[in-house]
């Protein structure tokens with residue numbers, strides 16, 4: 001295999017590791033957030049979560065670039081394999097869910113900030129609960145999708161080709 005091919009495979013693995021790390025870190029901090037007793041604690045944990053979340057568009061880009069690199073290395077096109085088509089569809093769904101999580105998290109951070117300053121709208125508590133529920137639901141789905149992507153990749157590698 002050419003050196004460029006080895007590099008794209010390595011980047012693909014690094015990107016996968018980054019995804020797993022983001023998931024695990026997000027879950028650990030998310031659990032702490034759930035347990036937080038007051039707004040100040042919540043705001044601090046949301047600040048901790050922010051850079052973790054911001055890593056995910058970088059990981060998405062890395063996966064797309066290195067994935068296309070892998071396709072080039074292995075001389076395959078999208079039309080060749082069902083597992084690859086399915087993998088890309090699941091990946092796209094996961095990426096869209098990731099964008100949703102990002103948007104809701106941003107709104108949630110702003111809301112908690114306003115609540116801390118006493119400038120929150122009247123139904124702030126209810127809105128915060130809604131955001132918390134949405135983020136919790138979406139962050140439960142993404143590890144499942146990641147696992148499906150991983151299974152499809154292993155299947156492809158082991159002879160689905």
Ligand code: HEM
Nearest residue numbers: 012016019063064067068070071074091149150153156157
């Ligand atoms: C979270 C997203 C992804 C994960 C976790 C993931 C994971 C993996 C893994 C574990 C492999 C096996 C590496 C090996 O062959 O040694 C692989 C291979 C590959 N991936 Fe991905 N991948 C992801 C996204 C993508 C995307 C978006 C594309 C396409 C644009 C892609 C295209 C490929 C290709 C072409 C291979 C080589 C398959 C072969 O061995 O014939 N991947 N991926």
